[in-house]
Amino acid sequence: MLKIDTHQHFWKYHPVKDAWITDDLKVIQRDLLPNDVEPILPEYNISGCVAVQADQSEAENDFLLGLAEKHNFIKGIVGWVDFNARDIEERLAYYSDIKLIKGFRHILQAEPDEQYMLNKQFMHGISLLNKYNCTYDLLIKQNHLPYAKTFVKAFPQQRFVVDHLAKPNIKAGDIKGWDKNIQAIASHPNVSCKISGMVTEADWTGWKAEDFIPYLDVVFNAFGPKRVMFGSDWPVCNLAGGYAGVIKSVESYINSLAQNEQELFWGKNAVAFYGL
Incomplete structure (x- = not known):
């Protein structure tokens, strides 16, 4: 069975550039590069990954x-461009010629304005993505x-994927509100979920694997088998059980699905979404 990890990060740690990696995250407060994860992947039959930006600069694209x-x-890259820039179309045209660049992401969760994504200039930049066959990670x-x-409603032809289930409060077992909102965004057929x-x-x-079942039930029911995909979020996952922990968190749930649905989740959906 083809297995693709759609969400890995790599960095050479710098205390200013990587200020989000605070002292309580010591486990990942260091250089973390492909050599650190590559030996682990065969244990879980992972044959490829998508590298996702962690720094908001075009230098990050070159690094990846x-x-x-x-x-x-590394089968594909989700990079970064300034969607507010006047030359955004020029930058997208440039990256569209680089086969490994599959799409882009902006760290919306860190913006002080919750509605940042609805900024007119930002939305103009997003409106150009489909023209250049680029995905967008939310x-x-x-x-x-x-x-x-x-x-997402404003761009019905654009391929979107929600990263990390939009970060529900699993620690508190809180599902109220998140469930209805994730169902609402899943009603748009151009949106997938990692x-x-x-x-x-x-x-x-x-944590126990059972803690995740209510969230997985909501996501799988809302998005269906063709719009969900596996991602480890390595090395951030090292804070809470590492690669083995991530596999454990989903394995029994996924094993209960039909064979074709398992194949979609582990690899086929990723290939289709990112054009790997």
């Missing part, structure tokens, strides 16, 4: 492309979901 040249398990928290519904980032929204040291 350089890693992909040396590590062929990095948001559950409080952003009502705005995200309006956002089953990723769950372990770090749970109790880092005490």
Whole structure:
């Protein structure tokens, strides 16, 4: 069975550039590169990954492309461009010629304005993505979901994927509100969802696989088998059980699905969405 990890990060740690990696995240407060994860992947039959930006600069795109040249398990890259820039179309045209660049992401969850994604200039930049056959990863928290519904509705031809289930409060077992909002965004057929980032929204040291079942039920029922995909969120997942933990968090649930649905989740949906 083809298995693709749709969400890995790599970085050379810098205390200013990576200020989000605070002292309470010591486990990942260091260089973390393909050599650190590559030996782990065969244990879980993972044959490739999508590398996702962690820094908001075009230098990040070059960095990830350089890693992909040396590590062929990196099958695609979700990079970054300034969607507010006047030359946004020129930048998208430039990246559209680079086969490994599959799409883009902006760290919306960190913007002080919850409605940042609805900014007119930002939306203009997003409106150009489909022209250049680029995907868009939505990095948001559950409080952003009502705005995200309006956002994706404006671009019915654009391929969107919600990262990390929009970060519900799994640690508190809180599902109210998030469930209805995730169902609402899933009603748009151009939106998919990554089953990723769950372990770090749970109790880092005490989570159990059962904790995730209510959230998985909502997502699988809302998006259906063709719009969900696996992502580890490595190395951030090292805060809460590592790669083995991520696999454990979904394995029994996914194993209960029909064979064709398992194949879609583990790899086929990723290939179709990102054009791998």
